[in-house]
Amino acid sequence: TKGFVTYPSTSQHKKRSFLVRAETVNPEIRKSEEKVVDSVVVTELSKNITPYCRCWRSGTFPMCDGSHVKHNKATGDNVGPLLLKKQ
Amino acid sequence: TKGFVTYPSTSQHKKRSFLVRAETVNPEIRKSEEKVVDSVVVTELSKNITPYCRCWRSGTFPMCDGSHVKHNKATGDNVGPLLLKKQ
Ligand code: FES
Ligand code: FES
Numbered sequence: 001t002k003g004f005v006t007y008p009s010t011s012q013h014k015k016r017s018f019l020v021r022a023e024t025v026n027p028e029i030r031k032s033e034e035k036v037v038d039s040v041v042v043t044e045l046s047k048n049i050t051p052y053c054r055c056w057r058s059g060t061f062p063m064c065d066g067s068h069v070k071h072n073k074a075t076g077d078n079v080g081p082l083l084l085k086k087q
Numbered sequence: 088t089k090g091f092v093t094y095p096s097t098s099q100h101k102k103r104s105f106l107v108r109a110e111t112v113n114p115e116i117r118k119s120e121e122k123v124v125d126s127v128v129v130t131e132l133s134k135n136i137t138p139y140c141r142c143w144r145s146g147t148f149p150m151c152d153g154s155h156v157k158h159n160k161a162t163g164d165n166v167g168p169l170l171l172k173k174q
Pocket of ligand 2: 141142143144150152153155156166167169
């Protein structure tokens with residue numbers, strides 16, 4: 001069944017498995033787009049360092065707004081941004 | 088319980104909920120690092136377009152190797168790379 005994975009039951013008394021949706025990385029951003037691709041023309045970067053989001057939780061996507069901190073805390077994940085540096 | 092979310096049971100016959108790990112974006116890459124941050128010095132880019140991974144499934148992370156296609160197909164997700172362009 002495409003897009004689903006089986007997990008073992010957590011019950012000690014019954015052996016059963018169940019279906020949950022396989023993990024999507026992006027729960028909310030631009031879901032009407034078939035594939036979310038963004039472009040950065042690097043000569044147009046204004047700041048010396050610009051962080052770009054890789055956690056898909058930013059309110060300023062495709063830029064990083066620090067939301068990866070909350071995501072990591074809530075899930076135990078370890079994701080962070082891609083830093084674009086002019087030098 | 089931090090890092091866990093409840094899902095309703097899929098069983099029609101019993102009303103039960105169970106715990107699974109809240110969704111991490113990154114299941115495998117550099118999990119020994121507290122936060123995976125990468126830097127690109129944009130003046131050192133060699134190609135006109137360089138795609139950087141945002142799906143956390145690339146075999147050449149932090150670069151994109153096209154693995155987002157398989158991830159999207161398997162999960163119904165819609166993630167894609169960040170394209171760094173020299174002009
Ligand atoms: S907000 Fe997504 S990586 Fe920082
Ligand atoms: S392989 Fe991850 S975005 Fe392409």
